[in-house]
Amino acid sequence: MKNIKIGNSSFIKNLNQSSIFRLINDYGPISRKELSEKTGYSAGTISNHVKTLIKEGFVIEKEKGISSGGRRPVFLTINPNKGYIFGVNIEVKKVKIIMFNLKLKVERKQKFTLDKQKGPYEALDDIIDLIKNMMKEKNVTNKDIIGIGFAVPGLVTKDRSVLKFAPNLAWNDVTIRKYVSSKLKIPILVENEANAAALGEKDFNYENKVDMVYVSINEGIGCGLIVNGKLHRGESGNAGEFGHIIIDSESDRVCHCGNIGCWETLASTNYIYDMYRKTTNKNINPSELIQDKLIDDKDILNIFSDVGENIGIGLANIINSLSPKLMIIGGNILKIKKYIDSSIQKSVREKTLSLNYDKVEIKYSKLGELATVYGIAKIIFDENMLVNQ
Numbered sequence: 001m002k003n004i005k006i007g008n009s010s011f012i013k014n015l016n017q018s019s020i021f022r023l024i025n026d027y028g029p030i031s032r033k034e035l036s037e038k039t040g041y042s043a044g045t046i047s048n049h050v051k052t053l054i055k056e057g058f059v060i061e062k063e064k065g066i067s068s069g070g071r072r073p074v075f076l077t078i079n080p081n082k083g084y085i086f087g088v089n090i091e092v093k094k095v096k097i098i099m100f101n102l103k104l105k106v107e108r109k110q111k112f113t114l115d116k117q118k119g120p121y122e123a124l125d126d127i128i129d130l131i132k133n134m135m136k137e138k139n140v141t142n143k144d145i146i147g148i149g150f151a152v153p154g155l156v157t158k159d160r161s162v163l164k165f166a167p168n169l170a171w172n173d174v175t176i177r178k179y180v181s182s183k184l185k186i187p188i189l190v191e192n193e194a195n196a197a198a199l200g201e202k203d204f205n206y207e208n209k210v211d212m213v214y215v216s217i218n219e220g221i222g223c224g225l226i227v228n229g230k231l232h233r234g235e236s237g238n239a240g241e242f243g244h245i246i247i248d249s250e251s252d253r254v255c256h257c258g259n260i261g262c263w264e265t266l267a268s269t270n271y272i273y274d275m276y277r278k279t280t281n282k283n284i285n286p287s288e289l290i291q292d293k294l295i296d297d298k299d300i301l302n303i304f305s306d307v308g309e310n311i312g313i314g315l316a317n318i319i320n321s322l323s324p325k326l327m328i329i330g331g332n333i334l335k336i337k338k339y340i341d342s343s344i345q346k347s348v349r350e351k352t353l354s355l356n357y358d359k360v361e362i363k364y365s366k367l368g369e370l371a372t373v374y375g376i377a378k379i380i381f382d383e384n385m386l387v388n389q
């Protein structure tokens with residue numbers, strides 16, 4: 001599927017220069033000679049394109065190594081401060097905003113708790129104000145920003161401009177791109193949070209062509225599918241809604257989608273909070289989930305065991321359907337992984353077809369809560385910084 005461009009034009013407009021820049025980004029510090037070997041371009045062609053990239057500030061030279069006698073060899077690296085990218089992760093209870101440089105190193109970060117009394121556009125106003133402040137602190141203008149990526153816990157339109165439906169936030173049809181770009185004049189992209197996290201995890205930790213499913217377990221469950229190294233969005237743009245596979249049709253848990261016994265009603269953090277309230281008549285604060293004092297609480301340990309088993313049932317369904325090489329579990333559920341891992345593993349082992357079970361590895365996200373923002377920043381870098389063929 002061809003990506004829809006989110007900006008008017010990429011930062012680097014020449015196709016050859018874009019591919020040279022990508023190589024310098026991937027392999028730098030790198031010499032002109034090595035670039036010539038990797039691209040097959042002549043030394044003269046490389047020299048001309050590199051000259052332009054240096055003149056325009058995309059690439060910088062640095063001396064490295066010691067030569068035997070003659071001149072020190074000169075290596076090329078991308079200029080991390082030629083532009084910046086914002087990754088915004090809108091979660092159900094809080095918002096994280098990270099400003100990255102072009103090497104995707106964190107320059108600035110901010111977070112705030114979402115006020116449930118406020119509507120989505122008021123939350124966007126708060127985000128816009130923080131982004132403006134971060135730009136001011138860094139002394140840059142909107143022309144220096146490659147793009148802003150919004151990761152959201154819900155369905156997005158195929159052109160990645162509108163948040164259609166985020167049930168756990170109770171936000172519908174929020175025209176994020178139109179609203180934010182009218183105020184900031186910066187390219188905007190909206191992506192499902194599990195899709196962004198899947199790409200983040202793949203790009204930073206795994207090989208290129210892996211088939212993998214990233215399962216993001218928070219108040220609900222979202223999944224990002226990587227097929228042959230690429231995000232699989234499907235015809236509607238919202239493939240991977242495994243949170244709504246029905247794992248217990250006799251359950252009393254009604255899902256916001258209208259069905260009964262959807263996976264996300266029985267295996268998410270909301271399930272833990274609801275079951276604890278039902279069993280003990282007490283509320284559990286989400287931040288308490290990670291406190292080790294809970295290991296003395298038999299009620300919560302039983303619920304952890306149930307949620308682990310239920311997570312495993314859904315994972316087994318996905319593994320049986322898609323036979324991926326990797327299943328990555330991420331999201332806030334990571335905070336209690338040591339309490340639920342054994343029941344997840346047992347449930348998956350019991351319920352997965354052995355041929356598929358033998359080929360899959362189940363892992364926890366290495367990037368943790370940063371997977372989503374890194375992923376969304378990488379999407380902006382790939383789609384707005386470089387020329388796409």
Ligand SMILES: [Zn+2]
Nearest residue numbers: 244255257262
């Ligand atoms: Zn559902």
